[in-house]
Amino acid sequence: MSLIDTIAIGDRFGAWTVTAKGERLISGRSRRVCFCRCDCGTDLSIDAYSLKSGVTTMCRTCSNRIKANMGQRLTHGGSDTRLHGIWCSMRKRCNKPDSQDYHNYGGRGISVCSQWSDFADFRDWALANGYAPHLTIDRRDNNGNYEPSNCRWIGRKAQNRNRRDNIRYEWRGKQMLLSEIAEITGLPHDLIRRRVRRDGWQVERAATTPPGTRWQHEGRYNDIGL
Template sequence: MFDVWRSMVARCENPKATHFKDYGGRGIVVCDRWKEYPAFFADMAWDYAKGLTIERNDVNGRYDPMNCRWISRSEQALNKRTTLRVEFRGRRMAFVSAWKASGALVNLRTAWSRYSRYGWDLERALTGAPMKQGRRRKEGRCGNGHLLTATSTFISRRSGRVNCKACVSANTARYRARLLSQPEAQA
């Protein structure tokens, strides 16, 4: 617990500390009472367990007894300024938390791709049925803009990926043209 306190004070008060710019540099401070370890210990030791980290309920607020609690590292990872927050079933939460709360039938990476890359609405991205291997949404398009349908795609035997027939044909034609245009190597 002493190491947690020491790190907290350093990142808020020491400009040479690694993460000072994210804490003290943003105006995050340690309350006067907690600048001494015995007071910090008296306020926080009752709820501490090894492996927990200190968490500020208000990420822009100061370190003080009313704004801090102990949480696990996995919970802490969800409370960062860079964490994507979404509105899910009337509550604002991290995308990962929404995925867990939905009881999703799809893995996290698939849900994230559906939401951020393909523009699906959140509920559908999290709870929609998993796609069968090698099938795409009807409205899906390849990188060159060709519409991906069951008849315009095929599954590669080697990689198992869905490929656009038009793109593969064009790439093959370019490759063959390049081979034909090269002069034969002289012995």
């Protein structure tokens, strides 16, 4: 069976619909071809290989129109900006399974709203809602999508605190990060973290015991925070 025999009348290849099959002269030889009609109404005879392999998916007029539209979309002039990089990264981690972060975003069902499929629209929202070069985009609801009602611009420090995998501890009636507790108490963050995670101290004790305090454990003295 030849390649053209695998194509049926009515099959679609891109914008082409096969309307008939027949023969025509190509370089002085009679060749079997498919007679096709583009969605715009243009008729053309095309060889089976070009249809099957995707060499052609539409007529030249439609192809030129799409290229012109793409050129217009690229005239936003922001392709080399930090904001454009943020937009690309956001879409990549939500839409491309080969992205190293996809499992935390697209893999969990998080998507980018259709309104932001065009960079110019995303840029306009960002500039109208507090974007600055030192800020990063953040979702208020970590299980929600990237969309205007769920996004804001915050500093890197705040962004890190909003990570899903951050561990919060009960301290004085609130769920807090150890870094937040350290800021309130004035003790070094590394000291509090070491006391709680390595030495097994209760948070209240770790956050209120001054650095350098000696305490006895299993018959010996240990210096904490020196």
